[in-house]
Amino acid sequence: MASAKPGENGSSRIRNVGRAVFLGTGLLGAIVLIKTLYLQTFQHGKWLRRYEAQVYTQKRYHFFRKPIVDKNGYPLAITIVEKSVCADPIQVSNPAEAASTLSKILKVPEKTLMKKLSSKKRFTWIKRHISDQKAQLIKRAKIPGIYIIKDRKRYYPHKWLGGQVIGFVGSDGHGLEGIEKCYDDVLSGRESNKKVARDGLGRLLWAGTPEIWADKSELKLTVDSYIQFVSERAIQKCAEKYRAKSAQVVVLDISTFEILAMVNWPFFDPNLYKYYSPEAWRNRVIMDIFEPGSTFKPIVVAAALEEKILRPNSIIFCENGSFRVPGHTIKDVHPHGWLSLSDVVKFSSNIGAAKVAMRLGAERYYHYIRKFGLGSKTGIDLSGEARGIIRDWKSWRPIDLATAAFGQGIGVTVLQLAVTFGAIANDGIIKKPFIIKDHIKQNEGRQIMSRETAREIRKMLVRVTEKGGTGAAAVPEGYKVGGKTGTAQRIDPRTGKYSRGSYTALFVGFAPADNPRIVVAVVVHEPHGAIFGGVVAAPVFREIVQNVLPYLGIFSKSKLENT
Structure with missing residues (x-):
């Protein structure tokens, strides 16, 4: 047998190895290709999600x-x-x-x-x-x-x-x-x-x-920056003049019950809130409760007119300034004898108001207080609103009924007072107050007293601001307005009794008198040098109204005569 030449054997092995390498490489490439196609076709989404989860995050x-x-x-x-x-x-x-x-x-x-x-x-x-x-x-x-x-x-x-x-x-x-x-x-x-x-x-x-x-x-908001500014300027001058502890103002649109201004003094700058105490942040207009004093008298008079117990010209004996209720004595600042119901309001007789409440009786009077929404939240579209304090009539003693007529033993907020006078100025229709503009459309209101009663009360409140009335200082030049003064003793937190040296001065009114457009409530806590609402708070009302009415296009008679 012929044997193969050495050179031929080497070449054969090389060819075999080459074929094997080629086949192996081709097979491996085919496997890789198939695997790649498989991953790209069937598992592309899975591996893409895994990759993105490792590389990316959501911020x-x-x-x-x-x-x-x-x-x-x-x-x-x-x-x-x-x-x-x-x-x-x-x-x-x-x-x-x-x-x-x-x-x-x-x-x-x-x-x-x-x-x-x-x-x-x-x-x-x-x-x-x-x-x-x-x-x-x-x-x-x-x-x-x-x-x-x-x-x-x-x-x-x-x-x-x-x-x-x-x-x-x-x-x-x-x-x-x-x-x-x-x-x-x-x-x-x-x-x-x-x-x-x-x-x-x-x-x-x-x-x-x-x-x-x-x-x-x-x-x-419903707030008007100009009206807010005018109100803040007026209350600041008053608070600084009388060294008050705090003071608030609300300006209310009578037709819609929009809040045109809501003022809390002392002021604070929200840009620098960290530099103020949390007490300075409080919206006291809706959060703080106080006794309303004689600004409450229109409610008891309205109740008496609605119940037809009295008429505006009904005569009441005011006991010459001192009236004994079992265990207590009620006094007037200025003694009066016989006064008409209208004059009881004009001269702010506590005794006259107390006698009206006693004629009504506790249950009926309480019913009317609640009809005005007092003792409940007004429903304003802000958080933190207080309800006020109105004790159930069943717990009232004779003295409680009598003093409730002039606002003692009653707790209200500034906003509640503004809404109460808003109802009187709005022909007896009370509405929710609003501060967010889009919410106004929801405001329908309800009748809490007859139109006739509301108009009689307004006439009485106009007389309060006329010569001889307690609110004469509230009248702006060229305008007629209506309103009620209040001077409320404050309770000393240490003794739980009324303090002889601490008062709240108030004036709440509407303008103009013949066709009311706005209600302005002014409350000044703990003034010094003067205490009466007609002296301290009424001039603030006058300054605000004097500036706001022309801004709203309501001009004084003197202005119209000169044009």
């Missing part, structure tokens, strides 16, 4: 908080963009040096900054809402791990104008007081998610400045 962004505007669209609360400093402490190579540099620029203690920069967190605020000048200095310092970013801030352009009503938001952008808190869900706007990439260690990669989204809608 939530908020739309700008909606602005709050007055009834004419003027901004009361807006959101602005400012610069803030933040850090990724892991990336800060030299915390001590960074803290020293930042401390000099930001005027923040180095110890405070060192604590933040030594954190193991990936994000910490250094200081929020800094000036552009400071932001530029930090950028020039080029400190690793320190970033300047755009940050949102709630801003109140008119400072203390309506401060307690509007409220404020906290550092997280959510409302903490006032309308900002009550309507936080409405104002906060929508949220949106944005996909952001992460590195192999799960750290967020810089995604650039997030898009600034602005919601073009707004929350419109």
